[in-house]
Amino acid sequence: MTVPILEMKDIGKSFPGVVALDHANLDVRPGEVHLLLGENGAGKSTLIKILSGAYTRDSGSILLEGREADLSTPQAAQEQGIAVIYQEFNLVPWLSAAENIFLGREFSTSWFKPHVNRRKAEMEAWKILKRLSADINPRAAIADLGVAQQQMVEVAKALSMNARIIVMDEPTAALTGKECDTLFSTILDLKSRGVAIIYISHRLEEFHRVGDRATVMRDGKTIKTLDLADVDVEELVRLMVGRSLKDKFPKVPATLGDEALRVENLSRGNKVKNASFSIREGEVAGLYGLVGAGRTELARALFRADAPDSGKVYLSGKEATLNRPRDSIRAGLGFLTEDRKGQGLVMPLGVDENVTLASLDQFSRPGFLSRAKQARSARQFVGRMRIKTPSLSQEVKNLSGGNQQKVVLAKWLSSDAKVFLFDEPTRGIDVGAKIEVYQLMNELTRQGKGILLISSELPEILGMSDRILVMCRGELVADLPASEADQETLLLLAAGGGKTIVQ
Amino acid sequence: MSSDYADDAVDKALERSDFFKRARGSLGPLIALILICAVMAFLSKSFLTAGNWLNILQQVSMVSIIAAGMTFVILMGGIDLSVGSIVAFTGLITAALMKYYNIDPWQAVALGIASGAFLGFLNGIMVAYMALPPFIATLGMMSIARGGAFTITNGDTIFSLPDPFLIISERIGRIPIPAIIMLITFLVCGYVLNFTRLGRYTYAIGGNETASLLSGINVMRCKTAIFTISGLCCAISAMLLTSRLDSATPVAAEGIELDAIAAVVIGGTSMMGGEGRISGTIIGVLIMGVVNNGMNLLFIPQGPQKIVKGAIIVIAVMVDIIRKSRQGNN
Ligand SMILES: Nc1ncnc2c1ncn2[C@@H]1O[C@H](COP(=O)(O)OP(=O)(O)OP(=O)(O)O)[C@@H](O)[C@H]1O
Ligand SMILES: [Mg+2]
Numbered sequence: 001m002t003v004p005i006l007e008m009k010d011i012g013k014s015f016p017g018v019v020a021l022d023h024a025n026l027d028v029r030p031g032e033v034h035l036l037l038g039e040n041g042a043g044k045s046t047l048i049k050i051l052s053g054a055y056t057r058d059s060g061s062i063l064l065e066g067r068e069a070d071l072s073t074p075q076a077a078q079e080q081g082i083a084v085i086y087q088e089f090n091l092v093p094w095l096s097a098a099e100n101i102f103l104g105r106e107f108s109t110s111w112f113k114p115h116v117n118r119r120k121a122e123m124e125a126w127k128i129l130k131r132l133s134a135d136i137n138p139r140a141a142i143a144d145l146g147v148a149q150q151q152m153v154e155v156a157k158a159l160s161m162n163a164r165i166i167v168m169d170e171p172t173a174a175l176t177g178k179e180c181d182t183l184f185s186t187i188l189d190l191k192s193r194g195v196a197i198i199y200i201s202h203r204l205e206e207f208h209r210v211g212d213r214a215t216v217m218r219d220g221k222t223i224k225t226l227d228l229a230d231v232d233v234e235e236l237v238r239l240m241v242g243r244s245l246k247d248k249f250p251k252v253p254a255t256l257g258d259e260a261l262r263v264e265n266l267s268r269g270n271k272v273k274n275a276s277f278s279i280r281e282g283e284v285a286g287l288y289g290l291v292g293a294g295r296t297e298l299a300r301a302l303f304r305a306d307a308p309d310s311g312k313v314y315l316s317g318k319e320a321t322l323n324r325p326r327d328s329i330r331a332g333l334g335f336l337t338e339d340r341k342g343q344g345l346v347m348p349l350g351v352d353e354n355v356t357l358a359s360l361d362q363f364s365r366p367g368f369l370s371r372a373k374q375a376r377s378a379r380q381f382v383g384r385m386r387i388k389t390p391s392l393s394q395e396v397k398n399l400s401g402g403n404q405q406k407v408v409l410a411k412w413l414s415s416d417a418k419v420f421l422f423d424e425p426t427r428g429i430d431v432g433a434k435i436e437v438y439q440l441m442n443e444l445t446r447q448g449k450g451i452l453l454i455s456s457e458l459p460e461i462l463g464m465s466d467r468i469l470v471m472c473r474g475e476l477v478a479d480l481p482a483s484e485a486d487q488e489t490l491l492l493l494a495a496g497g498g499k500t501i502v503q
Numbered sequence: 504m505s506s507d508y509a510d511d512a513v514d515k516a517l518e519r520s521d522f523f524k525r526a527r528g529s530l531g532p533l534i535a536l537i538l539i540c541a542v543m544a545f546l547s548k549s550f551l552t553a554g555n556w557l558n559i560l561q562q563v564s565m566v567s568i569i570a571a572g573m574t575f576v577i578l579m580g581g582i583d584l585s586v587g588s589i590v591a592f593t594g595l596i597t598a599a600l601m602k603y604y605n606i607d608p609w610q611a612v613a614l615g616i617a618s619g620a621f622l623g624f625l626n627g628i629m630v631a632y633m634a635l636p637p638f639i640a641t642l643g644m645m646s647i648a649r650g651g652a653f654t655i656t657n658g659d660t661i662f663s664l665p666d667p668f669l670i671i672s673e674r675i676g677r678i679p680i681p682a683i684i685m686l687i688t689f690l691v692c693g694y695v696l697n698f699t700r701l702g703r704y705t706y707a708i709g710g711n712e713t714a715s716l717l718s719g720i721n722v723m724r725c726k727t728a729i730f731t732i733s734g735l736c737c738a739i740s741a742m743l744l745t746s747r748l749d750s751a752t753p754v755a756a757e758g759i760e761l762d763a764i765a766a767v768v769i770g771g772t773s774m775m776g777g778e779g780r781i782s783g784t785i786i787g788v789l790i791m792g793v794v795n796n797g798m799n800l801l802f803i804p805q806g807p808q809k810i811v812k813g814a815i816i817v818i819a820v821m822v823d824i825i826r827k828s829r830q831g832n833n
């Protein structure tokens with residue numbers, strides 16, 4: 001048998017009130033894609049951060065090619081050939097893509113070492129981005145890029161290190177079909193060159209597509225490592241969640257009421273062109289499209305997070321004058337943004353405070369907040385959605401990525417909006433909790449609320465929508481009942497092929 | 504693929520966007536400066552003369568050198584409140600070395616500058632290695648350095664410094680030496696910020712400290728270096744001041760930190776760090792200098808002068824914020 005390129009043995013790590021890792025073991029062979037699977041809060045990211053020197057372990061040892069290695073700082077780990085794409089982006093917003101890709105490893109000029117060679121960095125960045133078929137200007141500031149493009153910059157950064165071990169913590173959470181495909185072919189290419197890849201994902205359909213072996217984690221322990229050839233997805237899910245999940249999309253057919261929301265000719269720059277659609281009470285309208293198609297921009301303009309150039313919004317048949325997000329909330333819109341860190345959560349506040357942030361009216365008498373009521377509501381969501389947290393008052397910045405996402409969701413689910421705009425609501429949420437989220441969505445529709453579900457995951461769109469809208473380059477190109485849609489049609493429509501189908 | 508092809512493609516596609524991005528960074532403050540100059544030229548005949556401009560340069564040289572160092576600190580996401588005290592302390596040390604210990608003026612200058620850099624270094628150590636917030640660390644240093652300055656002379660002022668030392672504030676031809684020193688400082692700072700690793704890391708730390716750490720940047724060493732630069736700039740400025748006044752006093756440069764911060768902010772640098780440029784700081788300093796000079800030419804009393812200065816700070820930053828939010832919309 002080949003010597004593992006990496007062995008992590010009996011790794012332990014505790015945070016105040018939480019045992020994040022408990023005798024975790026991981027061995028990775030050169031040239032393999034090793035999946036690291038587990039529920040939200042199982043300890044995947046923590047294990048990775050110990051490998052990358054971002055955290056120091058409490059106990060255990062790490063061997064690289066059989067030898068004990070010093071991985072005490074990010075620098076040391078980089079020097080050992082370990083590159084990490086973290087779950088939360090680690091980019092500097094005001095630096096360019098090229099500057100970010102080579103941050104900490106700038107090229108020097110021959111005549112004066114501290115002088116950075118900007119041009120060389122841009123050339124190299126350009127080459128790597130091209131290899132990834134990413135259409136990104138190496139000089140563009142990160143702040144001007146979309147989430148998917150930022151993700152590609154992170155990938156480029158990891159590639160540029162010529163590492164022997166590359167860790168990818170949920171790299172596809174922000175990507176759609178096309179970018180995923182390039183990412184996967186890049187992974188294959190790396191594999192063939194003997195690079196080992198540790199791959200974390202909650203997307204079931206990817207497991208067998210990229211993985212060679214998988215290690216499943218639960219509650220900080222690594223419970224099993226298996227060959228993907230010997231195991232099917234159901235079994236993996238059972239190992240992760242500890243029980244088998246039958247119906248992954250428990251969709252309850254809608255009983256449709258009156259029109260809840262109608263949008264007419266909404267436009268904003270060249271991102272959203274003349275979008276018109278409506279959602280009825282009790283209906284889930286799925287909105288699909290490739291990254292950059294303008295789905296988020298549509299939702300933002302609708303909610304008035306950005307000012308649209310034109311367009312009318314009708315709620316329950318009446319035209320609504322919306323100028324600011326505040327007006328939209330008053331009028332009964334709820335908007336779950338795709339960027340939880342930047343726009344969804346107040347990081348230094350507790351779980352309970354975040355959950356109730358959008359619905360404080362329910363918990364207050366004039367001038368007072370009822371802490372007890374607030375806690376009761378928060379506790380309910382923590383239980384149902386299995387938000388893994390040591391206490392209700394834990395600061396959300398200390399939760400795992402998926403659990404943070406659950407908190408944002410809970411926040412909007414407990415608000416009393418009439419129409420919800422959900423932008424990638426289940427991003428980074430594990431399979432078990434996703435079902436719980438879908439059931440909560442069912443409850444909303446049963447109460448007659450309308451939902452606009454923006455998602456890059458086709459199975460989710462197909463499984464949970466009553467109607468499906470497709471966007472392509474800023475235009476709504478299709479509006480069809482879910483029963484008439486299938487994967488191929490949607491992909492074709494989203495890519496700009498096929499004729500426009502608007503009813 | 505030939506690398507020439509790559510070169511051309513990158514250049515052609517990007518040069519233009521790059522140019523606009525760079526230009527718009529300090530465009531707002533520059534327009535403000537031009538407008539103010541136009542108004543002043545209209546109100547006062549002597550404003551546009553070369554002599555007056557050389558005066559303005561002479562007058563702003565001191566605060567501008569401090570502001571250059573402050574730009575590093577603010578870009579890194581910090582703040583340095585101790586600059587005024589460091590100016591007083593180093594000025595006094597230098598004067599004391601020359602007067603009381605009869606040390607050769609140039610050696611005294613070297614020692615004085617070293618002492619300023621050292622105080623900045625201590626700021627850096629407190630912020631980087633003891634994890635004190637910059638506001639607190641430099642607030643402490645503000646008092647310590649000021650107190651140190653008082654202690655050296657028991658609060659007395661040192662007068663009549665040796666002649667060679669006074670050369671610093673003289674002129675070469677019509678050009679004030681302080682203005683030349685200022686120019687050199689800005690060129691060096693501009694070079695460091697835009698073309699060296701340290702400069703790149705200054706922006707990176709201010710923009711996203713965690714990302715910088717995880718990218719393997721030695722964040723603590725950079726922070727120390729940046730505060731040292733600020734201390735160094737203070738010391739250089741102290742030499743100009745002491746030489747010009749031909750005296751050193753422990754109450755020198757009180758409140759100058761606010762002028763320096765104002766200049767940086769008027770120049771478009773974000774107080775949150777990560778965003779801004781040194782050319783903006785030059786413009787910020789000039790705006791403050793021109794307004795001061797203009798109001799003096801017009802014999803406007805101190806009270807209204809202060810009101811106008813405050814208003815300019817607020818308006819400049821407000822305009823910048825509005826401009827940026829517009830850009831965000833496009
Ligand atoms: N800095 C921290 N402080 C306190 N607790 C933490 C911290 N980081 C992680 N934890 C806790 O450690 C546990 C493991 O978190 P980790 O981020 O490794 O989960 P994960 O498996 O990556 O989950 P996800 O799929 O949601 O990303 C969680 O319970 C989390 O709350
Ligand atoms: Mg994680």
